Amino acid sequence: MTLDVPAAAKALLQAYRTGEPVEPLAKQVEGLDIDGAYAIQLAQVEQWLAGGAVVKGHKVGLTSAAMQQQLGVDQPDFGHLTDGMFHSESEVIDISAFLQPRVEPEIGFILGKPLSGPGVTLEQVADAVEWVVPSLEIIDSRVRDWKISIVDTIADNASSGGLVLGTARAKLSDVDVVETTGSLKVNDSIVGTGKGSAVLGNPLSAVAWLANVLGERGVSLEAGHVVLPGSITAAVAVSDGDEVVATFDGLGTVTARFGKVSG
Template identity: 45%
Template sequence: MSDTTLLNAAAAAALLHHAATSGQPIAPLRDRLATPDADSAYAIQNHNTERALAAGRRLVGRKIGLTSLAVQAQLGVDQPDFGMLFADMAVGDGEAIATGRLIQPKVEAEIALVLGRDLTHERHTYADLIRATDYALPAIEVVDSRIAHWNIRFVDTVADNASSGLFVLGSQPRRLGEFDLAACAMEMRQGDEVVSRGNGRACLGNPLNAAVWLADVMVRYGRPLQAGDMVLTGALGPMVNAGPGQTFVAEIAGLGSVTAVFA
């Protein structure tokens, strides 16, 4: 491939945006970028973040991806990634998700933290995150990919807003001291079948590890976490394919349950 055919960040962002709006996935980006590295991938993501904000979409938080060490090894990286959460990505607990909103959805159970204070330090600690967190909620992230057949590597998923789709939050908030973030068991069912199991330790050993990482990184990227933001801290168990007519219920010990319904 000659240099003249390689994509810059703006052109790659436009391809992803068109894929999202048309419902037609595209070929992987990693071999089509002039500089296929993390900085370029986040620059692509930022182009579409700015496009979304200019269109009036409201930024309400972040998601953390690649919190499984096994998935990191699979993609050849040694750290998580992040994506943006907008208000129009939120789905109510048990609310039907219309067929056609997503291209190739998958679901994973997570712990969501809702912040009551800004996080603006260069380096954050557990104490900073605990003090800043108003409450936690069980969540199901509905991930999606604008890359055909989920043929992704690190650059592809980062550019594609960390493969974000939608998210479903539970409705019974819990203080962090009311359950064990690391030891809490998670079980997700589709009908009568258990399709995913895990616990808080599956998320970088403790979801607070992921949250501290995100708080630091967002300061470096000039978009620090603020009071009112929510943070999807990362999967507690394996990701599961989702399709029309399926209902998924995730139960997290001490935190409650949340339901994602696909119409």
Template identity: 45%
Template sequence: MTTMIADYAKELLNAEETRKEVSPLTERDPSLTVKDAYQIQLETVKLKNEQGKTVIGKKVGLTSVAMQKMLNVDEPDYGHLFDDMQVENGSTVDTAEMIAPKVEAEIGFMLSEDLVGPNVTYLDVLMATKYVVPTLEIIDSRIEDWRIKLIDTVADNGSSAKVVLGDRQTGLENTDLRAAGMALYKNDELIATGSGAAALGHPAEAIAWLANKLHEFGITLKKGELILPGALSAAMAVEAGDTVKADFGPLGSASVTFK
């Protein structure tokens, strides 16, 4: 089993580096479990660390009903964010660096202290948050045609690719994240709207779920890490020539252009 996990991790990392899709792991090996998938992801993290890449945060995915329905799953997943994934607000991303990118709008959390499971609550998350920041997550699947089940996306680092951080940092005093609105535009056309409540009822609930889930693997959410709690609407496919902007009202905005 250990050899199999290492082989899948190398295969997925190679797929990411060469931009060549692989067939779904679940179709090749129906015996794979979600726990196996997380072990594959952690092995990939180890390989990236050996390449000199640094973890800057974590992301929760599939927290919205829209995304769970899209992928026919009933629980969230998570992935790791690395320093080479971060993109400056308003900058340009080359679609040739990815396979089939999609964009999600999220409220990013910057932690001021560690969050250690297994009994983290959303209030613990709020107390451990330095500020929130408008975020666009660019996701990409190394699995052919996005033909993924939960196990596939977990193994594939939660389909992580890049993350765009807005410029405005907002403290949580007098901020109701549950009601925080989001409008997602592509080429100035309104494509989707959402609110903080889309992520498990409250974005901090999604982060509490993550802290408690990671405890199973001996991992904690760390001070100074960026944590993404999940999309506020369904993911939107993009291609070269598109400009995407997420407007979070008082929380600010984030934008990116694709070439």
């Protein structure tokens, strides 16, 4: 079929509501390209905003060489983070709210100043970052069995699901985000390790890329917004009862606990 942005957005929104994933859009929509995929993503965001949601930041995906190679692309992608996606370390995250969740450890940033591209430099990003924070991103896919191409994940809000920010805060001047190492532990077993350089060589590069790509679309990153720049390890699937801890040297830890929440 030809591209029908409202229909594609409706199908993905229905997957959120029903928990029933859709077949890959790349196989359903003839000639679906990146611009069309972002149009589908933005149509969903508009629906969320109309329902009272608030954009609180963005995530950057496909920042590792391995993931770019897997999907046959040479660039990252981005998605929107709304207020309902944020979870605290003190709560049990309802596993039933997701279709096929995975977690990723990330060196997150909280901006103290806005960033408006194009032309944003690493120096401007460094000046805009107010806090560095240990983070766990919950990625999820409304596409069946994670059978995604670049256009599938973009249309699906860059496979966003949720996030947990640690309580620790550090100034950028006190953290070498390129050399910072971290580990991902699920139920007391370490399942992955990595360091900041896994994210485009420098996590700040992901923020610059995001600001510049959004700037081309007339959108700025706002002060107070959270930016998740990409994972330092491979993503790991989680299920009911799992406890996930990401530990970053010199930065601290962040914990996410998953369970079934009644009511």
